[in-house]
Amino acid sequence: DAMVIQNPRYQVTQFGKPVTLSCSQTLNHNVMYWYQQKSSQAPKLLFHYYDKDFNNEADTPDNFQSRRPNTSFCFLDIRSPGLGDAAMYLCATSRDQGPEQYFGPGTRLTVT
Amino acid sequence: RKEVEQDPGPFNVPEGATVAFNCTYSNSASQSFFWYRQDCRKEPKLLMSVYSSGNEDGRFTAQLNRASQYISLLIRDSKLSDSATYLCVVKGGGFKTIFGAGTRLFVKA
DSSP: OSSEEEOOEEEEOTTTOOOEEEESSSSSSSSSEEEEOOOOOOOOOEEEEETTEEOOOSOOOEEEEOSSSSEEEEEEEEESSGGGEEEEEEEEEESTTSSOOEOOEEEEEOOO | OOOOOOOOOOEEEEOOOOOOEEEEOOOOTEEEEEEEEEEETEEEEEEEEOTOEEEETTTTTEEEEEETTTTEEEEEEEGGGGOOEOOOOOEEEEEEEEOOEEEEEEEEO
């Protein structure tokens, strides 16, 4: 059974049109992460939630926001997607600081 | 300079070969190290943690050299199913997690 679920798996949005990606987990992990991975590049951490505490990476653009309404769910909001935001977005979870992070299958975002 | 650097490859090896990947990291304060495997268009999955004393898991051996700030992964007796991208991962204190861009491996019959 899937432990970290991401919906949708593929998302197409228009330039400038807000989009929300969702992640849910059945592991009851207290930490949830959002990564951006572009083709042939490393996954890049955007932010993470430690319980309800939101932690933004210093170089994450303001265009990216996140919400975590409860332990199981976390959302990534892109307020005004640009062409450069086309990427795979990976959600991951861990219990406290790890060591292992469990990844969802990702949402591939296309911006037209 | 990237915080975590890997040779992107690809490494093309025949079945049964031994192959080694290296990864260097720039932050000497890094505390924990891992190798993840990522299949094409799939999510990363933990392959193994890397300990200072070195560690082995079946055909896979990981080594850490703190003085030179590199970690390595050795795969013995390569299988077709080992074909994937291998990501080097470095963590400092807290939750900061830095992934390398990965080394691609193709194992051919």
